[in-house]
Amino acid sequence: MRCPYCATLENKVIDSRLSQGGEVIRRRRECEGCGRRYTTYERVEQALPLVVKKDGRRQPFDRDKILAGLRRSCAKRDISAEALERVVDNVQRAMVERGKPEVPSTFLGRMVLEQLEDLDAVAYVRFASVYREFQDVEEFVRELERLRTGADSEPPEELDGRGEPGEPEVRSDAGSDEGSDAGSDEGAPVDS
Numbered sequence: 001m002r003c004p005y006c007a008t009l010e011n012k013v014i015d016s017r018l019s020q021g022g023e024v025i026r027r028r029r030e031c032e033g034c035g036r037r038y039t040t041y042e043r044v045e046q047a048l049p050l051v052v053k054k055d056g057r058r059q060p061f062d063r064d065k066i067l068a069g070l071r072r073s074c075a076k077r078d079i080s081a082e083a084l085e086r087v088v089d090n091v092q093r094a095m096v097e098r099g100k101p102e103v104p105s106t107f108l109g110r111m112v113l114e115q116l117e118d119l120d121a122v123a124y125v126r127f128a129s130v131y132r133e134f135q136d137v138e139e140f141v142r143e144l145e146r147l148r149t150g151a152d153s154e155p156p157e158e159l160d161g162r163g164e165p166g167e168p169e170v171r172s173d174a175g176s177d178e179g180s181d182a183g184s185d186e187g188a189p190v191d192s
Protein backbone atom coordinates (compact mmCIF):
# COMPACT_ATOMS: atom_id res chain seq x y z
CA MET A 1 0.00 0.00 0.00
CA ARG A 2 1.44 3.33 -1.07
CA CYS A 3 1.34 6.18 1.43
CA PRO A 4 -0.96 8.91 0.07
CA TYR A 5 1.36 11.59 1.47
CA CYS A 6 4.87 10.46 0.58
CA ALA A 7 4.36 7.32 -1.58
CA THR A 8 6.41 5.09 0.72
CA LEU A 9 5.28 1.49 0.39
CA GLU A 10 6.12 0.36 3.91
CA ASN A 11 3.58 0.81 6.62
CA LYS A 12 2.31 -0.91 9.71
CA VAL A 13 -1.25 -1.64 10.67
CA ILE A 14 -2.08 0.01 13.97
CA ASP A 15 -5.77 -0.83 14.13
CA SER A 16 -8.11 -3.25 12.37
CA ARG A 17 -11.81 -3.39 12.77
CA LEU A 18 -14.87 -4.85 11.15
CA SER A 19 -17.55 -2.42 10.19
CA GLN A 20 -20.90 -2.34 8.46
CA GLY A 21 -22.15 -5.71 9.48
CA GLY A 22 -18.86 -7.44 8.86
CA GLU A 23 -18.70 -6.59 5.17
CA VAL A 24 -15.75 -4.30 5.44
CA ILE A 25 -12.46 -4.39 7.30
CA ARG A 26 -11.13 -0.97 8.06
CA ARG A 27 -7.40 -0.74 8.71
CA ARG A 28 -5.62 2.19 10.20
CA ARG A 29 -2.05 2.30 8.91
CA GLU A 30 1.00 4.28 9.81
CA CYS A 31 3.54 5.13 7.14
CA GLU A 32 7.08 4.07 7.96
CA GLY A 33 8.42 6.87 5.82
CA CYS A 34 6.65 9.98 7.07
CA GLY A 35 4.80 8.61 10.10
CA ARG A 36 1.44 9.87 8.94
CA ARG A 37 -1.66 7.75 9.27
CA TYR A 38 -4.25 6.73 6.75
CA THR A 39 -7.10 4.26 6.45
CA THR A 40 -7.67 1.42 4.04
CA TYR A 41 -10.83 -0.56 3.47
CA GLU A 42 -10.96 -4.17 2.48
CA ARG A 43 -14.07 -5.82 1.10
CA VAL A 44 -15.06 -8.93 -0.77
CA GLU A 45 -15.07 -8.36 -4.49
CA GLN A 46 -18.56 -8.86 -5.80
CA ALA A 47 -19.63 -9.57 -9.31
CA LEU A 48 -21.31 -6.26 -9.90
CA PRO A 49 -23.70 -5.42 -12.71
CA LEU A 50 -22.36 -3.32 -15.55
CA VAL A 51 -23.36 0.32 -15.58
CA VAL A 52 -25.17 1.49 -18.71
CA LYS A 53 -24.47 5.12 -19.40
CA LYS A 54 -26.91 7.54 -21.02
CA ASP A 55 -25.24 7.12 -24.39
CA GLY A 56 -25.59 3.35 -24.14
CA ARG A 57 -21.99 2.51 -23.34
CA ARG A 58 -21.31 -0.12 -20.69
CA GLN A 59 -18.79 0.38 -17.96
CA PRO A 60 -17.77 -1.51 -14.88
CA PHE A 61 -19.04 0.00 -11.67
CA ASP A 62 -16.46 2.48 -10.45
CA ARG A 63 -16.64 2.97 -6.72
CA ASP A 64 -13.91 5.57 -6.69
CA LYS A 65 -15.65 7.64 -9.32
CA ILE A 66 -18.82 7.82 -7.25
CA LEU A 67 -16.81 8.60 -4.16
CA ALA A 68 -15.00 11.39 -5.97
CA GLY A 69 -18.32 12.92 -7.04
CA LEU A 70 -19.58 12.61 -3.49
CA ARG A 71 -16.50 14.27 -2.07
CA ARG A 72 -16.95 17.20 -4.42
CA SER A 73 -20.59 17.54 -3.40
CA CYS A 74 -19.70 17.28 0.27
CA ALA A 75 -16.73 19.65 0.22
CA LYS A 76 -16.58 21.71 3.42
CA ARG A 77 -19.65 20.01 4.80
CA ASP A 78 -19.56 18.23 8.10
CA ILE A 79 -19.73 14.74 6.66
CA SER A 80 -17.28 12.02 7.58
CA ALA A 81 -15.38 9.99 5.03
CA GLU A 82 -17.03 6.94 6.52
CA ALA A 83 -20.49 8.32 5.88
CA LEU A 84 -19.53 8.69 2.23
CA GLU A 85 -18.17 5.15 2.10
CA ARG A 86 -21.47 4.03 3.54
CA VAL A 87 -23.40 5.85 0.84
CA VAL A 88 -21.43 4.02 -1.83
CA ASP A 89 -21.82 0.73 0.04
CA ASN A 90 -25.57 1.21 0.02
CA VAL A 91 -25.59 2.06 -3.66
CA GLN A 92 -23.55 -1.05 -4.35
CA ARG A 93 -25.88 -3.20 -2.29
CA ALA A 94 -28.94 -1.78 -4.05
CA MET A 95 -27.31 -2.58 -7.37
CA VAL A 96 -26.68 -6.18 -6.42
CA GLU A 97 -30.11 -6.63 -4.88
CA ARG A 98 -31.69 -5.44 -8.08
CA GLY A 99 -30.61 -8.79 -9.46
CA LYS A 100 -30.00 -7.71 -13.05
CA PRO A 101 -26.78 -8.00 -15.06
CA GLU A 102 -26.90 -4.33 -15.99
CA VAL A 103 -27.97 -1.19 -14.23
CA PRO A 104 -28.64 2.24 -15.74
CA SER A 105 -26.36 5.02 -14.49
CA THR A 106 -29.50 6.98 -13.64
CA PHE A 107 -30.31 4.34 -11.04
CA LEU A 108 -26.98 4.98 -9.34
CA GLY A 109 -27.55 8.72 -9.39
CA ARG A 110 -30.99 8.31 -7.90
CA MET A 111 -29.67 6.02 -5.15
CA VAL A 112 -26.97 8.52 -4.23
CA LEU A 113 -29.46 11.38 -4.18
CA GLU A 114 -31.88 9.53 -1.94
CA GLN A 115 -29.18 9.06 0.62
CA LEU A 116 -27.73 12.54 0.38
CA GLU A 117 -31.17 13.91 0.99
CA ASP A 118 -31.05 12.38 4.46
CA LEU A 119 -27.44 13.25 5.01
CA ASP A 120 -26.98 16.86 4.03
CA ALA A 121 -29.21 19.26 2.09
CA VAL A 122 -26.36 21.28 0.64
CA ALA A 123 -24.52 18.20 -0.59
CA TYR A 124 -27.79 16.95 -2.03
CA VAL A 125 -28.35 20.11 -4.03
CA ARG A 126 -24.77 20.15 -5.27
CA PHE A 127 -24.94 16.55 -6.39
CA ALA A 128 -28.38 17.02 -7.89
CA SER A 129 -27.29 20.06 -9.88
CA VAL A 130 -24.58 17.97 -11.54
CA TYR A 131 -26.47 14.74 -11.86
CA ARG A 132 -29.85 16.05 -12.90
CA GLU A 133 -28.51 18.74 -15.17
CA PHE A 134 -31.31 21.11 -14.35
CA GLN A 135 -32.70 22.63 -17.50
CA ASP A 136 -33.18 26.09 -16.06
CA VAL A 137 -33.11 28.08 -12.90
CA GLU A 138 -36.82 27.57 -12.32
CA GLU A 139 -36.44 23.82 -12.27
CA PHE A 140 -33.61 24.19 -9.81
CA VAL A 141 -35.67 26.46 -7.57
CA ARG A 142 -38.59 24.03 -7.70
CA GLU A 143 -36.27 21.29 -6.50
CA LEU A 144 -35.04 23.48 -3.66
CA GLU A 145 -38.61 24.25 -2.73
CA ARG A 146 -39.49 20.58 -2.75
CA LEU A 147 -36.58 19.94 -0.41
CA ARG A 148 -37.52 22.77 1.90
CA THR A 149 -41.13 21.69 2.29
CA GLY A 150 -40.17 18.05 2.52
CA ALA A 151 -42.73 17.15 -0.09
CA ASP A 152 -41.74 13.98 -1.81
CA SER A 153 -42.59 13.31 -5.41
CA GLU A 154 -42.00 9.62 -5.10
CA PRO A 155 -41.80 7.28 -2.17
CA PRO A 156 -38.15 6.50 -1.43
CA GLU A 157 -37.04 2.97 -2.01
CA GLU A 158 -35.71 1.03 0.90
CA LEU A 159 -31.99 1.61 0.73
CA ASP A 160 -30.32 0.55 3.89
CA GLY A 161 -32.36 -2.61 3.67
CA ARG A 162 -31.14 -4.71 6.48
CA GLY A 163 -33.59 -7.33 5.37
CA GLU A 164 -32.70 -10.92 4.88
CA PRO A 165 -30.67 -11.46 1.74
CA GLY A 166 -32.30 -13.90 -0.60
CA GLU A 167 -35.79 -12.69 0.12
CA PRO A 168 -36.97 -11.20 -3.11
CA GLU A 169 -38.63 -7.87 -2.75
CA VAL A 170 -42.03 -7.60 -4.35
CA ARG A 171 -42.51 -4.25 -5.95
CA SER A 172 -45.76 -2.71 -7.00
CA ASP A 173 -44.39 -2.03 -10.46
CA ALA A 174 -43.42 -5.63 -11.07
CA GLY A 175 -46.27 -6.01 -13.48
CA SER A 176 -48.29 -8.56 -11.58
CA ASP A 177 -51.79 -7.31 -11.13
CA GLU A 178 -53.47 -9.40 -8.55
CA GLY A 179 -56.68 -8.56 -6.79
CA SER A 180 -59.43 -6.30 -7.93
CA ASP A 181 -57.84 -2.99 -7.04
CA ALA A 182 -54.99 -3.33 -9.52
CA GLY A 183 -53.96 0.02 -10.92
CA SER A 184 -55.32 1.96 -7.99
CA ASP A 185 -52.03 2.04 -6.10
CA GLU A 186 -51.09 5.27 -7.79
CA GLY A 187 -52.26 7.45 -4.95
CA ALA A 188 -51.26 5.20 -2.09
CA PRO A 189 -50.63 7.21 1.06
CA VAL A 190 -47.01 7.48 2.10
CA ASP A 191 -46.04 7.48 5.72
CA SER A 192 -43.88 10.40 6.58
Ligand SMILES: [Zn+2]
Pocket residue numbers: 003004005006007008031032033034035036
Ligand atom coordinates in the same frame (compact mmCIF):
# COMPACT_ATOMS: atom_id res chain seq x y z
ZN1 LIG B 1 4.30 8.57 4.17
